[in-house]
Amino acid sequence: MHTVLRDSTSLLLTLLFTVTCTAQVRIVNYNTGHPRDGLATVLEAIGEEAYVHGIHRPIDILLVQEQRRIRTDTENIASLLNKIYGTSVYRTGQLEGDETSNGSTGRPSVIYRSDVVELLEEATVGRISFTGQARQALRYNFGLVGYPADASFYIYNSHYKAGNTFDDKKRRLVEAEAIRTDSDQLGTAEIIYAGDFNIRSSAEAMYRHLRSDGPGQALDPIDSAGTWHNTNRFKQLHTQSPVTRPRYSRQTTGGMDDRLDFQLVTDELMDSEGFDYIVGSYRAFGNNGTHPLNGEITQGSDAAPNVLEALTTATDHLPVVADYQLPANMQVQVTIPEVIAVNQTSDAWRVSVTNNHANPFAGDELDYEISWPDNTISVTDVGGGNTIEHPIDLNFRQPGAHTLELSVIATSPKTANSIFNQSISYTVAFPGDANKDGLFNSSDLVAVFSVGEYEDMIANNSDWADGDWNADHEFDSGDLIAAFQTGAFERDPPMAGFVVPEPTGLSLFVLGLGGVARNLRRRRDGSTKVWSAAS
Secondary structure (H helix, E strand, O other), rough: EEEEEEEOOOOEEEEEEOOOOEEEEEEEEOOOOOOOOOOOHHHHHHHHOOOEEEEEEOOOEEEEEEOOOOOHHHHHHHHHHHHHOOOOOOOOOOOOOOOOOOOOEEEEEEEOOOOEEEEEEEEEOOEEEEOOEEOOOEOOOOOOOOOOOEEEEEEEEOOOOOOOOOOHHHHHHHHHOOOOOOOHOOOOOOOOEEEEEEOOOOOOOOHHHHOOOOOOOOOOOOOOOOEOOOOOHHHHHEEEEOOOOOOOOOOOOOOOOEEOEEEEEEEHHHHOOOOOOOOOOOOOOOOOOOOOOOOOHOOOOOOOOHHHHHHHHHHHOEEEEEEEEEEOOOEEEEOOOEEEEEEOOOOEEEEEEEEEEOOOOOOOOOEEEEEEOOOEEEEEEEEEEEEEEEOOOOOOOOOEEEEEEEEEEEOOOOOOOEEEEEEEEEEOOOOOOOOOOEEHHHHHHHHHHHHEEEEOOOOOOOHHHHHHOOOOOEOOOHHHHHHHHOOOOOOOOOOOOOOOOOOHHHHHHHHHHHHHHHHHHHHHHHOOOOOOOOO
C-alpha cells in the first residue's frame, strides 16, 4: 500500500510503502491425542521459549496426531490457544483422512494462526489398507500473510504405523512411498515432512526412502543419523516417553528413550534464502538431555518444574519445535519537500530502503535495485532491521512543477512489498511565492502575514505556505531576507538577481514588514493595548 504521511517535525512529504509482517514462523508437531490436563501449559510455554537469537513467539502452525475428530479434539486445542492469547485467530484444517482403526487411534490434523499463514489447500495422501498405510497423511499448502503468492510451502503431516515387526516396517514404507510420489510431483518446492514416524533408526527403509534422491528429498535439519532408540548420545532428541509411570489410562511409559517425532525438510528450506529453516532452532521441547536415559522428563532441567510436569500429563510424546525465517520484507520511504526554493540544495532529499524485520535473524537478507533518471544502484545483503539511505538528485534550478520517477525492485526471493514504482511530485518556487503561482508579489505577503505565524515563538510550526522559505520550519526575518534578496518581488516573470537591494536598506525594510506583521497578529488575537493620556 502507499500512504502519504505528514511529518510534523520536518514538514516534508513522506511516502511509506509497507505491509506489516511477523518476525518468523514457529512450527510445532505434537502427538497430543485428545486434550488433557497440562496441554495448555505446554503450548503457552512453547510460545514463551526464546531458544535461538533471543526470539520467542506463539505457535504459528501446530501439527497434531491422534485426533479422533476435528470438531472435538482439534477444535478444542485451537480453543485453548485462542484462550491463552485472548484472540480468535487460531483455526483448524477441515480435512480428515481415513484410517484403518475407524477413528479409535486418531488422525493427523492442523491448527494455524490465520493472521500469519493462510491455508491454501489440504489434501489426503495415500490409500489405507490393513497390509499397507495405516492412516492417510495430510498435505497442507500454506501461504504467508503479506507476502506474494509464490511465497508458499507444503507440510506433510503423518502418523506412521507403530510397532517393530517386519509387517509394521513394511507398512511404514508404503506410506513413505506414497508421500514421496506425491511430493516429487511438486518439483523443487519448500516442503516439511512432520509427524510421529514411529521409527527407531535412520537405517529403516521408510526413513531411507524419504531421504532418497529426487525433487522431494528429505533432509534432517540437525543431521543426526544413527540408532536413536535407547542410545545415550541421542538423549536430547528423544520425544517418547516422558513418563515411567502412567499419569492417565493407556499412556505409554518406559521413559525417555526414542526419537519418534520429526520435522524433515527439503533442500529449499536449507539454502538460507527466502522462507527457510533457522539453523539451531530444531528441538524436542523440554529436553536438553539432562534427564537420565529411560528416566522421566521431570528429572531434567530444560523447563520450569510445572512445565516439565505438564509434559507428563498432556500426552506420552514431547513436541518437536522448529523456527523458520521469513523472506525479506522491503519498506521504501521517500522524503522530499513539498516545495523547494530555487537553487536550494539539501542532503535531506533521500530514499530510505529498509528490511522491515525486527532483527537480522528473523528474516532473509534483502537485495534490491533502485533507479531514478540517470541513476541505477544495486544493493545486496541488507539484514533485518537495517536501512540503506540513498541521496537523490532533484531539479532545484527550474521553477515550476516537477516529477521524479522512482523505482525500487527487490531481487531477493519472494520478498514482501517487492515492487515500488512511484511518480513523486514537488514544486520549485522563488522564496516568497507562498501560493506557488510563479510570482512573488503583495498577495503572497498578505497571505503569510494573515496566517499569523511570524515570530510567534512556537517552534517548528511553519511551512512554505505559512512563510517558511529557508527550510528552518519558522517564519521570521530570515525568510523575508531570503525572499527579497532574489529581486523577484513584483516582477513578472520573476528574475532572480535582477535587483538586489543594499543589505542595510533591505534589513530596514524587513524590520518594517516584521513590525507590521506583529501588529496584525496582536490585532487578530485581541491583544493590542490602547494607550491613553493617563497611562
